Every structure is written in C-alpha cells, then in structure tokens.
Amino acid sequence: MGTVTTASADGSADSTSAAGHPTSLAVSGVNKSYGPASVLRDVSFELTRGHIHALAGGNGSGKSTLIKVLAGIDRADSGVLSRPGHAGTDLAGFSPAHAREAGLRFVHQDLGLLPDMTVAENFAFTRGFPKGAGRRIAWRKLHETTESLLGRFELDVSPTTVVRALRPADRAMVAIARALADDGPEQVLVLDEPTASLPHHEVDILLEGLSRRARQGQTILYVSHRLDEVLSLADSVTVLRDGGVAATRDARGLDQLQLAELMAGRSLGTLYGDEGPASSAARPRPAGGPVPVLEARGLSAGGISGIDLEIRAGEIVGLAGLLGSGRSTLLRTIFGAVRPASGTLTFEGEAIAAPSIKAAMRRGIALVPEDRLADALFHESSVTQNITVATLARYVRWARLVRSRERDTAAGVIDDLRIKTAGPDQTVTRLSGGNQQKVVVARWLQRAPRLLLLDEPTQGVDVVSRADIYERVRAVAAAGTSVLVASSDVEELVHLCGRVVVLRAGRVAAELSGEAVSVREIVRYSYADQEES
Ligand SMILES: Nc1ncnc2c1ncn2[C@@H]1O[C@H](COP(=O)(O)OP(=O)(O)OP(=O)(O)O)[C@@H](O)[C@H]1O
Structure with missing residues (x-):
C-alpha cells in the first residue's frame, strides 16, 4: 500500500501515510487467543481517509474475530487502536462504547x-423518536429529518416506505446511511460481507454507491470473500492468513489469482482448480442416464407454480434466479418439507404420493439447507459427530458405535476440505462460518445420496475451499448421485452445472444447456424487465 504506521510517543498514529495521504485510523499489534489456539497474531493495518481498504482471508483466517475486536464485542489480548490527534486506545479493554467513540460504524451482513x-422508523430505532407536544412522537419531524438524511446519501427512497419493499441494494444503503447518520468524529464505516445476499446486478449498484461515498471522503473497511469485488472496489487490501497479516498491498495491479494465492499461501495454478469458469462451457459434462431420477410436472407449492423439471442420474443441474424466485421452495418441496398444492413428483419412475421429509430421506434424497445455523448444525456436538451423523450405521459394530473409525473418517474429511479446526473433537460452533458450512456439505457428500439438493452450498466459503467442494460434488455425481444446486453465485452455476434452470417469480423462465450455460444468459433470464430480449 506504500503506507507506514509509526506510533508516536503518545501512541497516536502519524496523521499522514508514507504516500502522503491522511491516515484515518491505525490498528497495531493485535493478538487474540482462545485457550491454546492463537487466532490473531500481531495484526496491524492502517486506513487512509477516503480510501476503501479490504480485509481478505480464507475461512478461519481471523476476519470476523478482528471485526469483533474492533467492535468491542470480543476482547483482544493486546493491541492498540490509534487515531490522529488522540492517545492510542488499548484494544484489550475495548468496549462497544469505545468503538463508537473512535468513530467506528458497523454494518453486518444481516443489515x-x-x-x-x-425507513424513518428504522432510523428512529437507533437515533430516537423526536417528541412533540404531550411527548407524542413528532412524525412529521421524523419524516423530514429522515428525508434530509436520505438526501445526504443521495438515496432516492421515501422515509415512509416499508424496508421490506425496498430493492436489496437500497436496503443495504439505508443500513449504511443509518450507521453514519450522526455527525460524529471522523467516522470509519466497517462493512462485513455486505453483498453476500445481494443479487448479481444489485451488487454493482451498492458498489457504485460505496465508491461514491469514498470519493466524498468516507473511509471504509470492507470485508469480503468476493475477490472480484475486492479488486474492483478497494484501494488497498490486507490479507489475513492463519491469524497473521500475510500481506498488505495496493489493490491495483493485483489479479484474482494473485490475491487467492496470498490467501492460500501457495501457488494455485488456476482459481477454480481446473480450467476456470470462462471455458467451462466447453468442458464435457455428464448427460446423465436414460431414466430421470427425479421428474416434476406442473409442480405448484407456496411461491412456485407449474414447474417442469427432470434430473438424470449423475447430472448436476443448477437452479438460478433472484432472491424470492422460488429456488429454495422448489428444493424444499422436492425434499418433502413443503406440501405441493398441485402437480406430480416422480422419483426413479415411481410417483411420490404423499411427500414427506421422512419418505424423501428413505428414498435417498438429501438437502443441504441454506440456513446452516438454524437447520443443519448440531450446535453442541463435535465436528466429527456433525460430519458422520448422516452415515452413523457405517460406524456401528455389534450394536456399538466405533468412535475411533468415526473420528478417522472425520480427520480425512477435515484434511480433504481443509476445515480449520483444533481437531475432530472440537465443538462445531467454535469453527468459523465458512468452516461450519464445509462440515454440513461434507456430511452429505459422505453419504452420496441418490439425489443431493444443495441450497447455496458455498455461501461464506473462501475461494480455495470452493474449488475443493466443486471437486467433491463432481466426484459424487460421477459416481451416480444426481445433484440439484441452487445458487445466487452465477459463476458457480456456470462452473459446476451442465444444465441450468432459471426461475423467475416462481416459474421456469428458461432452461439452459451446453454453450447457453453462461453468466450472461442466466442473468438475462433472471430479470423480468428483460423478458422480451
Ligand atoms: N469461541 C471460540 N473458541 C475457539 N476458537 C474460536 C472461537 N471463535 C473463533 N475461533 C477460531 O478462530 C479462528 C478464526 O475464526 P474467524 O471466525 O475469525 O475466521 P474468519 O476469517 O471470519 O472465517 P470465515 O471466512 O469462515 O467467516 C477459527 O479457526 C475459529 O475456529
């Protein structure tokens, strides 16, 4: 980045970097351990006023822990936060009030x-409702102040609109405007994976909004797994690896592969572990066996209607579409978790008369749900138990569970998928988000079901581990498992799937195969306003 932080005698940061830019905030020597596990090791970086600084790193590298330390939610063992003109603050005693006082404003993925x-009520919940005569809420005043705040952020949104009705990028910008609403000291906006649940073109809208804020002088710390975003948005990037700073670089001049290699700490050859998404359309894909494993005809339920779908043995079929297009409902209906209103489902030539989760599981259908924390993790159980729970019968001998075999399997999976854990006996909730996701996916890849339904299988998973998961999914498909994968990551679908079904407003908008499986075509059919194109 060409900047050097030198703490002065009183612990405050020098007010300019070596490149001559004003420093907004510097963090130095952050250490944090959980018992014997060292999670952050001597982490230092600095933020330049009006610049976007990205924090990148693989799963379990320490990003969330660092953000929690900066928010005063987790205590560091040591470390100093410095701002120009202020004495350094000891991060070992840092609280949310200190974070606020230091001008740090956080917007997390859930907003x-x-x-x-x-919108106005959402602003009032953090800033307070203005009161009028008789201590009644002064609604007009609230709407006026909210309107002027939204104007300051160039947001074309009405204060009286219900947040749910906003488009996703505007929702994110409202959360950002709310975080920065009060004119505190020099503020630093910390964004933790803000685009993780945004559809493709809304991401661009949000990124453009952030760039504009930065040009107006806003300092931003941006945490993301999306390497393309980091490189298009950030001025500089700090890469964490195993809790330490692997590199701090100017983002210009770095490409995605170089950034991924800095994260991995080794040469990768290519980003996706093979020829990459651009050429993946040319790769031969399994066409599947002659008889469909699953057949849906005119299937309607909840938000989906009239769905026709076929999946053959060993095929990997993608489900694309915007948020709310019905992807998850379709998967859950096939899994028996949502009762169909009409239409038929046939599995291996046999009509499913009374769909239920139990019946689906008996047939060999497995679902990896989108919300792993709520629906898939056994929180109090170990990594081993979470990996083997779907295949327990394999470890039973003479009516007893052979724990050593169970643990050996888990150790192999941990190794294969590079799951960062203190060991197979570690409680699963102690793992970072991306590593928990790998555990849930691994559970069902172990089982190799007849039909594997994957809902956002790589959400929160770093780029290197994604390649590992793709490889495993291809391997189970090659061995005969049919896979239906719903993902908002369009490149992921292009990379992985031989055929992609695009849903729009609960209906099939297109079915793409061969050369037509491309980012352009998937995006085109996902949006209603381009129906005629
Ligand atoms: N309460 C805890 N006890 C023990 N270890 C923990 C605890 N919380 C986090 N860790 C460990 O700290 C390390 C860093 O985790 P952290 O969540 O900061 O990673 P991350 O970079 O945010 O990962 P991801 O990209 O997967 O979200 C991980 O190895 C994790 O297992």
Missing part, C-alpha cells in the same frame, strides 16, 4: 434493519 417498519 440489522426491521423489515416491516418504515
């Missing part, structure tokens, strides 16, 4: 908005 409240 923290109340979706059924209006």
Whole structure:
C-alpha cells in the first residue's frame, strides 16, 4: 500500500501515510487467543481517509474475530487502536462504547434493519423518536429529518416506505446511511460481507454507491470473500492468513489469482482448480442416464407454480434466479418439507404420493439447507459427530458405535476440505462460518445420496475451499448421485452445472444447456424487465 504506521510517543498514529495521504485510523499489534489456539497474531493495518481498504482471508483466517475486536464485542489480548490527534486506545479493554467513540460504524451482513417498519422508523430505532407536544412522537419531524438524511446519501427512497419493499441494494444503503447518520468524529464505516445476499446486478449498484461515498471522503473497511469485488472496489487490501497479516498491498495491479494465492499461501495454478469458469462451457459434462431420477410436472407449492423439471442420474443441474424466485421452495418441496398444492413428483419412475421429509430421506434424497445455523448444525456436538451423523450405521459394530473409525473418517474429511479446526473433537460452533458450512456439505457428500439438493452450498466459503467442494460434488455425481444446486453465485452455476434452470417469480423462465450455460444468459433470464430480449 506504500503506507507506514509509526506510533508516536503518545501512541497516536502519524496523521499522514508514507504516500502522503491522511491516515484515518491505525490498528497495531493485535493478538487474540482462545485457550491454546492463537487466532490473531500481531495484526496491524492502517486506513487512509477516503480510501476503501479490504480485509481478505480464507475461512478461519481471523476476519470476523478482528471485526469483533474492533467492535468491542470480543476482547483482544493486546493491541492498540490509534487515531490522529488522540492517545492510542488499548484494544484489550475495548468496549462497544469505545468503538463508537473512535468513530467506528458497523454494518453486518444481516443489515440489522426491521423489515416491516418504515425507513424513518428504522432510523428512529437507533437515533430516537423526536417528541412533540404531550411527548407524542413528532412524525412529521421524523419524516423530514429522515428525508434530509436520505438526501445526504443521495438515496432516492421515501422515509415512509416499508424496508421490506425496498430493492436489496437500497436496503443495504439505508443500513449504511443509518450507521453514519450522526455527525460524529471522523467516522470509519466497517462493512462485513455486505453483498453476500445481494443479487448479481444489485451488487454493482451498492458498489457504485460505496465508491461514491469514498470519493466524498468516507473511509471504509470492507470485508469480503468476493475477490472480484475486492479488486474492483478497494484501494488497498490486507490479507489475513492463519491469524497473521500475510500481506498488505495496493489493490491495483493485483489479479484474482494473485490475491487467492496470498490467501492460500501457495501457488494455485488456476482459481477454480481446473480450467476456470470462462471455458467451462466447453468442458464435457455428464448427460446423465436414460431414466430421470427425479421428474416434476406442473409442480405448484407456496411461491412456485407449474414447474417442469427432470434430473438424470449423475447430472448436476443448477437452479438460478433472484432472491424470492422460488429456488429454495422448489428444493424444499422436492425434499418433502413443503406440501405441493398441485402437480406430480416422480422419483426413479415411481410417483411420490404423499411427500414427506421422512419418505424423501428413505428414498435417498438429501438437502443441504441454506440456513446452516438454524437447520443443519448440531450446535453442541463435535465436528466429527456433525460430519458422520448422516452415515452413523457405517460406524456401528455389534450394536456399538466405533468412535475411533468415526473420528478417522472425520480427520480425512477435515484434511480433504481443509476445515480449520483444533481437531475432530472440537465443538462445531467454535469453527468459523465458512468452516461450519464445509462440515454440513461434507456430511452429505459422505453419504452420496441418490439425489443431493444443495441450497447455496458455498455461501461464506473462501475461494480455495470452493474449488475443493466443486471437486467433491463432481466426484459424487460421477459416481451416480444426481445433484440439484441452487445458487445466487452465477459463476458457480456456470462452473459446476451442465444444465441450468432459471426461475423467475416462481416459474421456469428458461432452461439452459451446453454453450447457453453462461453468466450472461442466466442473468438475462433472471430479470423480468428483460423478458422480451
Ligand atoms: N469461541 C471460540 N473458541 C475457539 N476458537 C474460536 C472461537 N471463535 C473463533 N475461533 C477460531 O478462530 C479462528 C478464526 O475464526 P474467524 O471466525 O475469525 O475466521 P474468519 O476469517 O471470519 O472465517 P470465515 O471466512 O469462515 O467467516 C477459527 O479457526 C475459529 O475456529
């Protein structure tokens, strides 16, 4: 990055970097351990005023822990936060109040908005409701101040609109505007995976909004797994690896492969572990066996209607579409978790008369749900138990569970998928988000079901581990498992699937195969306003 932080005698950061830019905030020597596990090791970086600095790193590298330390939620063992003109603050005693006082403003992936409240009410919940005569809420005043705040952020949104009705990028910008609403000291906006649940073209809208804020002088710390975003948005990037700073670089001049290699700490050859998404359309893909494993005809349920779908043995079929297009409902209907209103489902030539989860599992259908924390993890159990729970019968001898065999399997999976854990006996909730996701996916890859339904299988998974997961999915498909994978990551679908079904407003908008499986075509059919194109 060409900047050097030198703490002065009082611990405050020098007010300019070596490149001559004003420093906004510097963090130095952060250490943090959980018992014997060292999670952050001597982490230092600095933020330049009006610049976007990205924090990148593989799963379990320490990004979330560092953000929690900066937010005052987790205590560091040591470390100093410095701002120009202020004495350094000891991060070992840092609290949320200190973070606020230091001008740090956080927007997390879930945005923290109340979706059924209006924009103005959402602002008032953090800033307070203005009161009028008789201590009644002064609604007009609230709407006026909210309107002027939205104007300051160039947001074309009405204060009286219910948040749920906003498009996703506007929702994110409202959360950002709310975080920065009060004119505190020099503020630093910390964004933790803000685009993780945004559809493709909304990401561009948000990134453009952030660039504009930075040009107006806003300092931003940006945490993301998306290497393309990091490189297009950030001025500089700090890469964490195993809790330490692997590199701090100017983002210009870095490409995705170089960034991934800095994260991995080794040469990768290519980003996707093979020829990459651009040429993947040319790769031969299994066409599947002659009889469909699953056949849906005119299937309607919840938000889906009239779905026709066929999946053959060993095929990997993608389900694309915007948020709310019905992807998850379709998977859950096939899994028996949602009752169909009409239409038929046939599995291996046999009509499914009374769909239920139990019946689906008996047939060999497995679902890796989108919300792993709520629906898939056994929180109090170990990594081993979470990996083997779907295949327990394999470890039973003379009516007893052979724990050593179970643990050996888990150790192999941990190794294969590079799951970062203290060991197979570690409680699964102690793992980082991306590593928990790998555990859930691994559970069902172990089982190699007849039909594997994957809902956002690589959400929160770093780029290197994604390649590992793709390889495993291809391997189970090659061995005969049919895979239906729903993903909002369009490149992932292009990379992995021989055929992609695009849903729009609960209906099949297109079925793409061969050369037509491309980012351009998937995006084109996902959006209603381009129906005629
Ligand atoms: N309460 C805890 N006890 C023990 N270890 C923990 C605890 N919380 C986190 N860790 C460990 O700290 C390391 C860093 O985790 P962290 O969540 O910061 O990673 P991350 O970079 O945010 O990963 P991801 O990209 O998967 O979200 C991981 O190895 C994790 O297992």
